[in-house]
Amino acid sequence: MIGASRLxxxxxxxxxxxxxxxxxxxxxxxxxxxxxxxxxxxxxxxTFETRPGEAxxxxxxxxxxxxxxxxxxxENYELQVTVKPAKQPQARPLLSRTYQGILGRPLELSTVADxxxxxxxxxxxxxxx
Numbered sequence: 001m002i003g004a005s006r007l008x009x010x011x012x013x014x015x016x017x018x019x020x021x022x023x024x025x026x027x028x029x030x031x032x033x034x035x036x037x038x039x040x041x042x043x044x045x046x047t048f049e050t051r052p053g054e055a056x057x058x059x060x061x062x063x064x065x066x067x068x069x070x071x072x073x074x075e076n077y078e079l080q081v082t083v084k085p086a087k088q089p090q091a092r093p094l095l096s097r098t099y100q101g102i103l104g105r106p107l108e109l110s111t112v113a114d115x116x117x118x119x120x121x122x123x124x125x126x127x128x129x
Contacts, residue, residue: 033120
């Protein structure tokens with residue numbers, strides 16, 4: 001019975017380690033994004049690093065864009081893109097869209113909602129595998 005207890009303890013520890021490894025992941029995203037609102041078109045091409053569930057924000061006047069990466073099963077991830085007015089960051093989002101992608105592969109971004117249009121592409125990789 002002692003052997004079964006040790007086996008159960010090892011299995012539990014392995015599960016905790018796997019969960020901790022995923023929580024410690026760092027994503028690097030290379031992206032180009034354009035946001036057009038009421039005749040104003042802003043574009044940026046850059047790179048950001050973030051942890052799962054932490055939003056990365058950038059100012060694209062007159063808007064603020066937040067991008068948040070969450071890991072799904074296997075090599076799949078989810079990207080939440082939210083656009084708010086830069087002068088009113090607590091306001092209701094002008095646009096919010098969730099995309100699903102595969103790590104290391106380009107993901108096209110294309111959404112129109114009311115007077116806001118988002119276009120671009122992003123590629124997300126895990127740095128610390």
